[in-house]
Amino acid sequence: DQQVKQNSPSLSVQEGRISILNCDYTNSMFDYFLWYKKYPAEGPTFLISISSIKDKNEDGRFTVFLNKSAKHLSLHIVPSQPGDSAVYFCAATSLISGTYKYIFGTGTRLKVLA
Amino acid sequence: EPEVTQTPSHQVTQMGQEVILRCVPISNHLYFYWYRQILGQKVEFLVSFYNNEISEKSEIFDDQFSVERPDGSNFTLKIRSTKLEDSAMYFCASSALRVETQYFGPGTRLLVL
Numbered sequence: 001d002q003q004v005k006q007n008s009p010s011l012s013v014q015e016g017r018i019s020i021l022n023c024d025y026t027n028s029m030f031d032y033f034l035w036y037k038k039y040p041a042e043g044p045t046f047l048i049s050i051s052s053i054k055d056k057n058e059d060g061r062f063t064v065f066l067n068k069s070a071k072h073l074s075l076h077i078v079p080s081q082p083g084d085s086a087v088y089f090c091a092a093t094s095l096i097s098g099t100y101k102y103i104f105g106t107g108t109r110l111k112v113l114a
Numbered sequence: 115e116p117e118v119t120q121t122p123s124h125q126v127t128q129m130g131q132e133v134i135l136r137c138v139p140i141s142n143h144l145y146f147y148w149y150r151q152i153l154g155q156k157v158e159f160l161v162s163f164y165n166n167e168i169s170e171k172s173e174i175f176d177d178q179f180s181v182e183r184p185d186g187s188n189f190t191l192k193i194r195s196t197k198l199e200d201s202a203m204y205f206c207a208s209s210a211l212r213v214e215t216q217y218f219g220p221g222t223r224l225l226v227l
Contacts, residue, residue: 032213034215036218041220041221042220042221043118043120043205043218043219043220043221044157044205044218045218046215046216046217046218049215089157091157095212095213099170100145100147100159100162100164100169100170100212101147101159101162101170101172102149102157102159102216103159104156104157104158105156106155106156107156
């Protein structure tokens with residue numbers, strides 16, 4: 001059941017450059033999307049979210065873009081820092097349906113090279 | 115900054131034994147969740163809990179699993195008779211409201227031998 005897909009298992013970026021992480025979804029009922037960062041042996045840490053009524057949300061170096069027609073979202077990190085090296089998970093849910101669960105993607109391992 | 119805490123960080127058990135995983139959610143949160151991540155796989159939803167009852171559960175959450183909020187601070191996941199395939203990282207999460215962001219704990223790594 002691949003409702004949320006992150007097709008790139010890994011990404012390497014030079015320090016100071018932009019990191020772009022992508023996520024695709026199939027369920028048109030999803031209306032709330034989140035990005036989490038995960039370091040080894042730690043739990044997912046919330047980064048940023050976006051509601052389906054918006055197409056962009058920005059928080060410091062992190063911006064999430066949502067393209068509803070393409071069922072695609074992306075996370076931009078500018079500028080990338082070595083401390084950003086982690087696994088990034090995209091998650092989605094359908095608040096309007098009354099569900100409580102988040103559906104996660106498989107994650108993208110980001111490595112920021114100094 | 116308030117955070118979700120989980121104990122133990124690691125648990126090794128024999129197949130067929132009962133385990134209890136413990137979580138202390140963020141103090142003013144009302145909604146509690148358990149997720150798990152089998153090694154190399156996705157984070158998967160198990161169950162949500164609100165107002166002292168299960169509000170939603172996945173097909174993974176069968177009769178071997180139960181959750182409880184025994185007091186005002188702890189939230190527990192019990193696996194009655196563990197199986198090898200229960201080996202995973204178990205994450206507790208909490209949110210202030212259903213429509214607000216879920217915040218995750220550091221996880222308990224469960225190994226069933």
